[in-house]
Amino acid sequence: MGNVERCDKTLPTNEMMFHVRRDAVLRARFASDLEGLAREFKLSRAEYEALRDQDPRRMMDLGVHQYYVPQILRLFFGAAHNSNASAALECYRRAYPEETAQAMALQERLERSR
C-alpha cells in the first residue's frame, strides 16, 4: 500500500512523540536535552541522530510514522505559520527534492492557469 504502511508501530520514537506532543515539560526537554529524552524513551542511536539532524527521509526509513515527522520538525522550528515556505518544511525539500519540486511546479501551474 502507501507510505504510511512503512511505519514501525513498535518504534520508540512513535511512542515518545505521542507523549511529547501532549506534555509541555517533555516539549521543553526535547528542545533542551533531546539526547537525554531519547535515552529515557529508549530510542536507538540511529533514531536519535535522525531526529537531531532533522532528516525526514531517515526518520521514515527507520519507521517513524509519517504524521509525526512534521510535528518533530515543529518542535525544532516552532508551530506558527507552518506554510510551505517555513523553515521546518525546508527539511522536506532537502530530504525529498524530487517530490517537493514536482509539487511546487504543480502549485505554480495551478496558480498560473487561474
Added chain:
Amino acid sequence: MARVVAAMAMTHSPGLTGWFTRASREYQELALQATAEMRRRLEAARPDVLVMFSNDHLLNWPINNMPEYTVGIGEEHIGPAEWFDEWLAMEKYRVAGHATLARWIVNEGGRRGLALSYLREMQFDDGISVPTHYLNPDAQFRLVPVTMNCTVPPIPTPERAYQVGARLRDILAAYPGDERIAVIATGGLSHEPGGPRYFWVDEAFDRWFLDLLKRGDHAALLRECTLERMEAAGSGGTAELLTWVLVLALTRGPADMLAYMPAVAWRSGTGMVVWNEMA
C-alpha cells in the same frame, strides 16, 4: 425519535486557519463562500446537535492502541489542544457536548455489534477545530465528536466505513429523544501529511471522487473508490475520506459540490459538499 436533518462534509486542513492567506485570493474566497453556504444550510436545518466524524491524528490514542472509532462523551468540549492553537492560529473555544446522546451511541453500538471506544475528555487538533471554526463559531450547536482511525495500519476499508455509517444511522434513529441531528464528515481530500509527497495534491483523484458523490450512486462509489485508490492519491491522508463515506451511508441521492480547490498551499485537496436528502 431523533432525526438526521443535515449531512455535509468538508476538508479540515490546518492551512484553512493556520496559513489561510498563503493560498491564492481566489481559493480564499471560494473557501469562505462555501463554508458560509454550509453554515447557512446548517442553520436552516435547525439541528440541536452536530455529530462530527473526523480522524484521530495520533493525538488521543498512542500508536500501540488505536481504536477504530472513538466517541467524545463529555458534557463540554474544549479545543484546540495545547500546542495546536498556535499552529491553527486559533483561540481556545468551548462547545457544549451532548453526553446523553454520545453515551447512547457507545452503548447502543455495543448492543448492535459495533465496538466504539470513548473518551470523557477528547483533545482536538485540526480535525474538529477547523470545521468548528467555520460551521459552529458561536458554539450554538452542541457537539458529539467521533474520531476514527484513517492513518495507522490496518486502515479500515470504505466498505467498512459505509457499514458503520449504516449502523450509526439506525442507532441515531433509535435514540429516545426528539433531537434534530446534523452529521458532518471532516477530512480529505487528497493529501499525504508528513509523507514524501507532503506538498502534493492529486486533482484528478479529487475531481473523480467528487463526481462520484455528485452522481449519488453509493454502490458505484464503493466499487470504484477502494482504499488502494485513496492511498495512491496520498498515503495516510486521503483515507480521511472514509469519514465522508461513513456519512454517505446516512444520505440518499447526489451531493451538491459547493467548492473544490487543489490547494497545494494548504497541502490538501480542499472541498465542501452538502447532501440534500437523508436516508
